Amino acid sequence: MDHAATHETATGLPTWKLGFWTFIGSETLFFGSLISTYMVYKGASRVGPYPHEILDIPLTTISTFVLLMSSFAMVLALAGVQQGNRKQALIWLATTAGLGATFLGFQAYEFTAFYRHGLTLSTNLFGSSFFILTGFHGAHVIVGTIWLTVLWVMALRGRLAPSDALKVEVAGLYWHFVDVVWIAIFTLIYLLQ
Amino acid sequence: MATAETTALRTAPAYGGGIWSWITTVDHKRIGILYGATALFFLLVGGLEALLIRLQLAVPDADLIGPELYNQLFTMHGTTMVFLVGMPIAVAFFNYIVPLQIGARDVAFPRLNALSYWIFLFGALLMNVSFLFGAAPNAGWFGYAPLTSDQYSPGLNVDFWVLGLQVLGVASIMGGVNFITTIINLRAPGMRMMRLPLFTWMALLTSFLLITALPVFAVALFFLTFDRFWGTLFFVPSAGGDPILWQHLFWLFGHPEVYILILPAFGIISDVLPAFTRKPLFGYAIMVYSGILIAFIGWGVWAHHMFATGLGPIADSFFAAATMIIAIPTGVKIFNWLATMWGGSMRFDTPLLFCIALVGMFTIGGISGVHHAAAPANLQQTDTYYVVAHFHYVLVGGLIMGIFAGLYYWLPKVTGRMLDERLGKWHFWLTVIGANLTFFPMHFAGLLGMPRRIFTYSSELNLGGINMVISIGGFIMAIGTLIFVYNLWRSIRHGAVAGDNPWNAHTLEWATTSPPAEYNFGRIPEVRSREPMWDYPDEMIAQAQYVPERPVHMPSPSFWPIFTAIGITLTCALFLTEIWWTPLLGLLWTAVGVISWSFEPPER
Numbered sequence A: 001m002d003h004a005a006t007h008e009t010a011t012g013l014p015t016w017k018l019g020f021w022t023f024i025g026s027e028t029l030f031f032g033s034l035i036s037t038y039m040v041y042k043g044a045s046r047v048g049p050y051p052h053e054i055l056d057i058p059l060t061t062i063s064t065f066v067l068l069m070s071s072f073a074m075v076l077a078l079a080g081v082q083q084g085n086r087k088q089a090l091i092w093l094a095t096t097a098g099l100g101a102t103f104l105g106f107q108a109y110e111f112t113a114f115y116r117h118g119l120t121l122s123t124n125l126f127g128s129s130f131f132i133l134t135g136f137h138g139a140h141v142i143v144g145t146i147w148l149t150v151l152w153v154m155a156l157r158g159r160l161a162p163s164d165a166l167k168v169e170v171a172g173l174y175w176h177f178v179d180v181v182w183i184a185i186f187t188l189i190y191l192l193q
Numbered sequence B: 001m002a003t004a005e006t007t008a009l010r011t012a013p014a015y016g017g018g019i020w021s022w023i024t025t026v027d028h029k030r031i032g033i034l035y036g037a038t039a040l041f042f043l044l045v046g047g048l049e050a051l052l053i054r055l056q057l058a059v060p061d062a063d064l065i066g067p068e069l070y071n072q073l074f075t076m077h078g079t080t081m082v083f084l085v086g087m088p089i090a091v092a093f094f095n096y097i098v099p100l101q102i103g104a105r106d107v108a109f110p111r112l113n114a115l116s117y118w119i120f121l122f123g124a125l126l127m128n129v130s131f132l133f134g135a136a137p138n139a140g141w142f143g144y145a146p147l148t149s150d151q152y153s154p155g156l157n158v159d160f161w162v163l164g165l166q167v168l169g170v171a172s173i174m175g176g177v178n179f180i181t182t183i184i185n186l187r188a189p190g191m192r193m194m195r196l197p198l199f200t201w202m203a204l205l206t207s208f209l210l211i212t213a214l215p216v217f218a219v220a221l222f223f224l225t226f227d228r229f230w231g232t233l234f235f236v237p238s239a240g241g242d243p244i245l246w247q248h249l250f251w252l253f254g255h256p257e258v259y260i261l262i263l264p265a266f267g268i269i270s271d272v273l274p275a276f277t278r279k280p281l282f283g284y285a286i287m288v289y290s291g292i293l294i295a296f297i298g299w300g301v302w303a304h305h306m307f308a309t310g311l312g313p314i315a316d317s318f319f320a321a322a323t324m325i326i327a328i329p330t331g332v333k334i335f336n337w338l339a340t341m342w343g344g345s346m347r348f349d350t351p352l353l354f355c356i357a358l359v360g361m362f363t364i365g366g367i368s369g370v371h372h373a374a375a376p377a378n379l380q381q382t383d384t385y386y387v388v389a390h391f392h393y394v395l396v397g398g399l400i401m402g403i404f405a406g407l408y409y410w411l412p413k414v415t416g417r418m419l420d421e422r423l424g425k426w427h428f429w430l431t432v433i434g435a436n437l438t439f440f441p442m443h444f445a446g447l448l449g450m451p452r453r454i455f456t457y458s459s460e461l462n463l464g465g466i467n468m469v470i471s472i473g474g475f476i477m478a479i480g481t482l483i484f485v486y487n488l489w490r491s492i493r494h495g496a497v498a499g500d501n502p503w504n505a506h507t508l509e510w511a512t513t514s515p516p517a518e519y520n521f522g523r524i525p526e527v528r529s530r531e532p533m534w535d536y537p538d539e540m541i542a543q544a545q546y547v548p549e550r551p552v553h554m555p556s557p558s559f560w561p562i563f564t565a566i567g568i569t570l571t572c573a574l575f576l577t578e579i580w581w582t583p584l585l586g587l588l589w590t591a592v593g594v595i596s597w598s599f600e601p602p603e604r
Helices: A014-038 A057-082 A084-117 A125-156 A162-191 B002-010 B017-023 B028-057 B068-104 B110-133 B157-185 B196-230 B243-277 B284-300 B311-340 B351-375 B374-381 B385-415 B421-447 B462-495 B538-542 B558-577 B581-600
Strands: none
Touching: A014 A125, A014 B157, A014 B196, A014 B243, A014 B558, A057 A084, A057 A162, A057 B385, A084 A125, A084 A162, A084 B068, A125 B196, A162 B110, A162 B243, B028 B068, B028 B110, B028 B385, B068 B110, B068 B157, B068 B196, B068 B243, B068 B284, B068 B351, B068 B385, B110 B538, B157 B196, B157 B558, B196 B243, B196 B284, B243 B284, B243 B351, B284 B311, B284 B462, B311 B374, B351 B421, B374 B421, B385 B462, B385 B538, B421 B462, B421 B538, B538 B581
């Protein structure tokens, strides 16, 4: 850990980490409101297509697995940076970002397929609340993927020493959070119809 | 006097001058001044809107202002006073005072702090630029669905409202994250949580409310934005959408917002009262715990704003009881302030007078609040001037009195010069008399059937006399405020030099010079009690005013916060073009800002 940055604070926690946890607390309320709205409007659509007609559980199970595995890769990437193992850091940062991009690919495919089935933002309440909720989650994955790619470029140029591990750790906090939110979305929207 | 002047101005901070140094500043004190100046400007704007409303309502059947402009005025008066005055002026105090009170050299994230300010400023401008289009927001500060839908509110008015608030919300969330981290992590050695000055405690609780309440509002605003621009159906009843959902989301934010506005004022007077009564705050620990309880229970009472929608007896009973329970920790605070004054050797300077006014007037507002909490009485009072009376007693009688107490108390630290006491007393008496003359008769007008948000009333209601008194009261308050503005201007130019601790106060900020050095404390002091400046002032002053041999490492000024703030504001403002890809330009601008920012070295 970066002792220069930690020994001065009142709690001993790095300021960046504490600030980021606070931000994640705020994000919880953000997604909580989006998910609650989806739940409130469940079954309130007046016209189709309805969720059970078009949600593709096997396909989304695969994309969920992809996102979960990216969290695993994130842990290995952080370990690589902390131990100064540049090769491990590079491989696993690339894997994490790649799996994130794959998840986004699945989501793009899913959105297109729904559109072809006649579901848009303005078709019914299911369309409105589904696209806004999963769309905001997807936007978070895009931000995370760009963030990881920037870290990967830094690692490539040798600018990610073990003393910089906090940067990767904070990115990891964000990534795991976005992942956990997806587990909630997958359970509440896809599995519990 | 001459020697006092040279001593005070000797240690004036060595800032670079010029407008560029303000644009790129990341110094919490300068950002605090920017926040304060902007909020005071909007206090005058919001006040002017209120005066126009009162001119229109002074006599029955008046046609000075038509209903369309009237709708814009009451909407912008509410929105301005809540989002552009109440919140930012509290944040101005957080910025200037909190790092000094906890013995820190700056906030945890100085550049993020600058970003918050610029986003706030641009969001405020975006909202107010609507007046130039003749299309200021006109659907009430609460923006109830489905009135805000494209169908019932075509035109730009509600667009400006929803987009401006979205921008402002971003600033508040970032500010909340920054101050939680600052207060928890940057305390000086020995500054335990239970030694924090009450103002810093209330800043911490307010920050928690900001980061939890604002995201809920952001979601509600996103729904409305998408409803208006891209045809989603969240609040469209014909498609099954529920307008009551807006009310739930709005008040889930809106009630914690009430405590976001009042807790800082509670914090201010809890620090001012001990200085002017020469007694430690009565029941420090209980004051902290009751603040925590208020913030916590404040999250479980939102539906008392919605009794009239017919929630059913069980929900009504729950929210009525929860609301009444909040009166208990609030009452504890009132009694502890009284007990702090009891037997103290009081010095009736302007800050103390405003504190006393807060205790009295907030209690009146608190009592009418309990009236609203009773659901059956609420049905009688809702949407009448009784409600207007209530929230002006808690906001003007609570928030504004606390803010003025804080300004008279802390401005000598900021400017190094005192405000004039004689003008201060004129300001105080005109404000208190004006406020009570304005807001107390509103109780009667409301119970006699005067509705809110209607641009005129019939002479047959027999409310002409009451309304004339209310309007006269409003103008008396306005004169008081102008006297304050003059006093402030005069104090900056000719005020008596304040010295480091003009009130002989007890908390750490008074150990620094007035104004403090750029790095605040030459050496970070080690604190051993709650009242360091009473218990061992010489030691604290020696530490704080120690002149370091080598330059202190401070965060570098940065251009990227204002650059990024422009991007975020553009992203929202470009929605107004109704061309779908234009907001992406704003996002691109923001991305350039964020990436340049993250590769800029943070320290010089």
